[in-house]
Amino acid sequence: MHVCLTALWHPANVRDPAGLIEADAIRRGFGEALAARGHRVTVVREAPWRATVVRQGVTWELVPPSAFTRASRRALGALGHPWPMVPAPATSMIPVVEALRPDVIHSFDLALYPSLTLLGGAARRLGVPLVAHFHGGAPARTPVWRAIERRALARTDRLLFTTRAHGRAWVQSGALPDEARIDELFETSTALRAPLSAAGRAEARARAGAPDGLLLLCPGRLDTVKDPLTTLAGFARVAAARPDARLVMVWNSGELEAQVRRAVANDPVLAVRVDLRGSVPHTAMADLYASADVVVQSSVREVCGVAIVEALACGVAPVVPDIPAFRRLTDGGRVGRLFPRGDPAALAAQVLRLLEAPVPRDEVRAWFDRALSFEVLAAELEGIYAGARS
Secondary structure, eight states, X not given: OEEEEEEXXXXXXXXXHHHHHHHOHHHHHHHHHHHHTTOEEEEEEEOSSOEEEEETXXXXXXXXXXXXXXXXXXXXXXXXXXXXXXXXXXXXXXXXXXXXXXXXXXXXXXXXXXXHHHHHHHHHHHTOOEEEEOOSOOOOOSHHHHHHHHHHHHTOSEEEESSHHHHHHHHHTTSSSSSTTEEEOOSOOOOOOOOOSHHHHHHHHHHHXXXXXXXXXXESOSSTTTOHXXXXXXXXXXXXXXXXXXXXXXXXXXXXXXXXXXXHHTOHHHHTTEEEEEOXXXXXXXXXXXXXXXXXXXXXXXXXXXXXXXXXXXXXXXXEESOHHHHHHTTTTTTXXXXXXXXXXXXXXXXXXXXXXXXXXXXXXXXXXXXXXHHHHHHHHHHHHHHHHO
């Protein structure tokens, strides 16, 4: 089967094709796993330059945006649509996709409706199915966008969400008539791994500069979605029961950073127990996961939860809110603990429960390998493609 994966926008700060591909973990992971299963895979993605790159059995066609796309992006940006996820039609990519004559087109930008409409038209002309994967966004709200949305989704054969609960918003809004075309598939996976043995973890702790004693790790943006203030309040309760506990927080961005720093500085318990590391290279995250006894996060909602996927791949059981993505990631709480979102007391109680009855790291990793790896997801995707083509 010839599979065409698409990405209809590009980050603003990319410098060269190799860097863009390396940063594109989703299409790279799915593409290489599908190629390993014997499929021909071409990724067509927007980039600042035109280039063709072959890597690990996957062909990457990098296509610059057209003048029309750039102008549309500027106009929509002026109306408040932030770069880079501006829903401007990716007109330059459509001829490249059609020239490939793939057996299936897989878009990873379900909510970019103008471009999805164009891809759907290309799929109809080629007589092949279009699969759209959800990676964020919400049903359209204004009449104009609702009309564009309905047209785009009418041309889409399968819609992939981490859980059906994520897709029901489109049914409830009237954008989809029912759930018949919805399939469940995790948003992404990871190639990150960490040592599971005590000796390997000790070496990782030394490299990471991890503090002695019980270590909790909180990776994620400092924003209202990740809700770091609930994490801090919960950790304060953990520290009351376990004075040896320490919390390391890592993040790349977030509008709540000043509030988090004030909360830590103004609390004598947190001030000596919380390490606000900020941004760290992704290559250093494996050592931090290996160092952690528990990963905690307080997200109020998630498409999937990349940090929790990484924690599971590294063998660390998480304590996370009881929301659809995390229920599925933790196998209903079997390889982690779930608490009501926004409840720091419940967070602390579940951390202490997990410490009393820890889930073995090899068991956590085995669950990831069995259910969450790119190799497993590619096999599931293969079946979705076959169903869409039948």
